[in-house]
Amino acid sequence: MDRGLILDVKDVSFRYAGAARDALAGVSLAVSSGEFVALLGPNGSGKTTLVRVALGLHAPWTGSAAVLGRPAGEWPRQALARIVGVVPQREDNLFPQRVRETVRLGRYPHLGAWTAERAEDRAAVERALERCDVVALADRWLWALSGGEYQRVRIARALAQEPQLLVLDEPTASLDLRHEMELFELVRGLVDGQGLAAVLVTHDVNLAARFADRLVLLADGVVRAAGSPADVLRRDVAEAVFGWPLTISSVDDRPQITPLRRHT
């Protein structure tokens, strides 16, 4: 069908137990290798839920979710972790850890309970540290890192898994401009250089439009628009989704939205 379809979510609906309305209704998402897809939408639009259903954490009420052609729920957890590297929104380290130690954890999907780490594991860790440009930080404590450095380390850990797909949930939420740009450049570089696929959930519409190959715009659990940034960020579509008057400009041949003031 296409070059390496990794995620194939077809028409899924899902509601959390005890919720008043569906978190997702009739949502589809397909991600192939070498693609950088950004999931956009307001809070509560279902972005994180979509990722969870796509990776088999929740069973969809209708529709199907498959990873590499196999239903997501049927993947053994460890095998799936060798395909998909996830950088979740929140993480709470219990004890102080050094950078290299935490990146090493990314090799665990490849290790059994009793197998010792092999040379290839150590090599994979070093490669991941290099690609994320955190080699110089390898012996530092995690709590001593800046926000941007910390996020790069977490991406390095996901890379150590040697996945085919990278999923990042709001990785730039608390980062300043420079680190935000660095992170998007990093992800773009990994997709271009390693042929990885990437799904990035974000609020930052403009950066997503600059870096991603495809945008998927969610609102109230429904896909309001999906396609290339040029297709999705048209004024009529965007204004309807974001509920605010906008003007569209262009940077690097990519559309950028700018909200207008209601009163001048």
Add this chain to the structure above:
Amino acid sequence: MRRWAPLLAVLSLTCRPSDRAAASGGGPAHRIVSLAPSITELLFALGAGDQVVGRTVYCLYPPAARAVPSVGDGLNPSVEAVAARHPDLVVLYRSPQTETAARQLEVLGIHTMMLRHDRLEDVARTAQLLGRATGHAAAGDSIARTIDSLLASPVPAPGARIAYVVWDAPPIVIGGGSFLDELAARAGAANVFHDLSTPSATVAIETIAARDPDWIAIVRDSVGAPPPAWAARREWRTIRAVREGRFLVLPADLFGQPSPRAPEAVALLRRLLTR
């Protein structure tokens, strides 16, 4: 009553030398509540048994005492239960816990007597005090004389060496601060743990083995009781006296607390040692 021994022994740590007796308002007490087995025994020995209207649940000697209504625990007394017996005198064993109860009884207008009753000399003194308080002064003095003469008689040269073992997990032995130590000395036996100034102490089995007593003394309800369960265990058999089965089984009614029958206790111990 043998169960009281370790308890009393441990608690003796907390006593102060002076006794406190609230001034009684006149004649002898007729409704006495006793809050310690040793006191109950003493009251009956004084002939004041029918003046006792309340006892603790542990006061089982003499048998006649069991007919007296129980007011519960003696160390943590229920002031209400005691007051319900309408006593004109309450006798307590001196300890920090009973201090509170004594104060509360005083507030209710009930006269209390706090007695230290750990060593043989205490028996003599409390016998006199209680004798006067109950109108049996002569009996009290007589008991005091018996005890005093026992205490005045020369201590025989120590022959056999004994150790009192009151508990096994952890091992607890009786030290020099206890009346049991005194009884042993009067019977011509040396308590190997006499050097410990407290009434009781936790020690290691190997300490008992190293001090190598000739006899292990245990306090039980009846003289015919079998050797304790721990005597069969390998660790305990490192002690020579345990291996050889040399146990002195001492009846709790004589050895469970300091009592006016101390001379009898000494005589029994002497007999058992020469067996």
Add this chain to the structure above:
Amino acid sequence: MKWLGLILALLASLLAAIVLGPASVPAGELLHSPIFWELRLPRALLGVLVGGSLGVAGASLQSLVRNPLADPFLLGLSGGAGLGAVSAIALHLGGAWTLPLAAFAGALLALGLVFRLGLVAGSVLDPRVLLLGGVAVGAFCGAVTTAIVTLAEASELRNAFLWLWGGLSGASWQTVTLMAVYVPVPLVVLLAAARPLDLLTLGEEPARHLGADVLATRRRVYLAASLLTAAAVAVTGVIGFVGLIVPHLGRALFGGRHRVLLPASFLAGGILLVLADTLARTAVAPRELPVGIVTALVGVPLFVLLLRRWTAD
């Protein structure tokens, strides 16, 4: 290098434990003395087994309930054991093994109760609920125990509390053999869960995404660590502080990876308990201190030292 040091330290403490004691036995006669064979040697070995068990249980439970201050006895097991022991005495059940068996049974009961409480939404074992449930069950058992002691008439009950305060005085070849046979099974289960435990320290969601079976890991770790603790309590009563501080010592020396931390905690726990027990037996000879006091007296300065190193880093 560090491992060598640890093993040497263990051997040194074992040596001290069998050579030192309130009974002075000259070194030459040691091998011929029943004090050595029947008392000191089994006691030293039991110290290693119990101290090691408490150390490993503490390390696993601290990661499981996500609390660096967790102690194996925080999960209600000591309360359950006390209740079991006191019930057995109050019911006048005789027999040499009654106390340990009853304590073990009580600990298992508490384990089951806390486990049941920890099952949130049907099957998810929530660490915070485990912690709170453990405290609640422990308190409840403690209250019932006190009630029994107050109402029942056996004064042996008060002596039972002395036993529960903890100590290796009852060590024998029987208890050593029992522990030596029992302990490896939960130990192996915990070692097998070492990697998933590493992942769990990141949090539930990241662990899941890295391939950990969170539910199965939690169940296994909770049960294995609790079974280790229950056996320790049944055999030696409640010896506090070992399970709390040994994991931190292990982390300071070897880092947080459980494949390394768990064995290190076993060795360090053994060393700490054997040293503490030797001190308890000899410091105020001929009397004996409760070992729980000594573990605290020895453990606290060590802990403070660690803390200062940590904060200076």
